[in-house]
Amino acid sequence: MIILHGFAASNYYNLVKHVLLYKEIPFQENLIYSTSDKLLTISPAGKVPAITTANGHHISESSVICDFIEEAYPAKPLYPAEAGERATVRQIMKIAELYLELPSRRLIRYALSGTAAPEALQDEVRQVLNRGIGAMQRLCQFSPWIAGKQLTMADIYVYYVNTIVDSFASSQLNWDILDEIPGMKEWHNSMSKSAIAKSVDADRAANMPEFMKYVKEQIAQAKTERNSPP
Numbered sequence: 566m567i568i569l570h571g572f573a574a575s576n577y578y579n580l581v582k583h584v585l586l587y588k589e590i591p592f593q594e595n596l597i598y599s600t601s602d603k604l605l606t607i608s609p610a611g612k613v614p615a616i617t618t619a620n621g622h623h624i625s626e627s628s629v630i631c632d633f634i635e636e637a638y639p640a641k642p643l644y645p646a647e648a649g650e651r652a653t654v655r656q657i658m659k660i661a662e663l664y665l666e667l668p669s670r671r672l673i674r675y676a677l678s679g680t681a682a683p684e685a686l687q688d689e690v691r692q693v694l695n696r697g698i699g700a701m702q703r704l705c706q707f708s709p710w711i712a713g714k715q716l717t718m719a720d721i722y723v724y725y726v727n728t729i730v731d732s733f734a735s736s737q738l739n740w741d742i743l744d745e746i747p748g749m750k751e752w753h754n755s756m757s758k759s760a761i762a763k764s765v766d767a768d769r770a771a772n773m774p775e776f777m778k779y780v781k782e783q784i785a786q787a788k789t790e791r792n793s794p795p
């Protein structure tokens with residue numbers, strides 16, 4: 566059986582979990598936060614999610630895990646059969662990751678601590694987000710799914726990217742980013758109504774208090790280490 570390592574407050578973890586649930590693949594969850602030494606034996610960069618496959622391989626990086634799941638469990642396909650269409654799905658995922666998710670993530674610590682990010686950082690993030698918005702405007706179909714007629718991996722992937730954009734970048738930059746992409750908000754709302762998204766979100770909400778406690782402990786520990794003599 567697949568073991569999914571990580572924690573439910575992570576959107577990357579949740580997108581992999583959504584894929585496993587969608588494909589009805591049995592899996593166990595192993596709650597682990599990112600700084601543990603044990604995680605480095607499973608995930609070389611110490612990032613979650615990671616999975617341990619039924620054959621004992623450890624795999625990290627959410628998009629790589631998505632590809633592995635599709636290859637190893639082809640039933641209920643989440644990529645189109647035609648290679649060019651498959652590449653378009655991956656292009657949407659990559660663009661969402663590089664130009665929407667990653668810049669938004671640079672604002673998380675300010676959003677969590679209730680402070681404003683420095684102006685220079687806000688400008689940098691805005692520029693990258695503008696590139697992502699333009700690309701998504703050109704690429705996304707929403708007819709009714711993000712890449713066209715078929716539900717694909719990109720629907721699941723972008724849905725969880727959007728949670729980071731919406732929770733952290735939009736509030737820090739005072740900018741309704743998803744609204745800039747026609748059709749995105751309606752599509753996102755309909756994705757959020759699926760039974761799988763609801764159950765993943767309920768687990769996320771349940772993990773949030775423990776995760777926030779963990780974050781505070783990490784911040785306190787970092788401060789102590791900074792203040793102690795070498």
Ligand SMILES: N[C@@H](CCC(=O)N[C@@H](CS)C(=O)NCC(=O)O)C(=O)O
Pocket residue numbers: 574575576577578599600611612613614625626627628
């Ligand atoms: N590129 C990775 C990113 C995963 C990631 O950043 N996960 C976060 C949790 S949401 C993490 O492990 N953060 C801990 C750290 O950066 O040390 C992926 O796609 O899986």
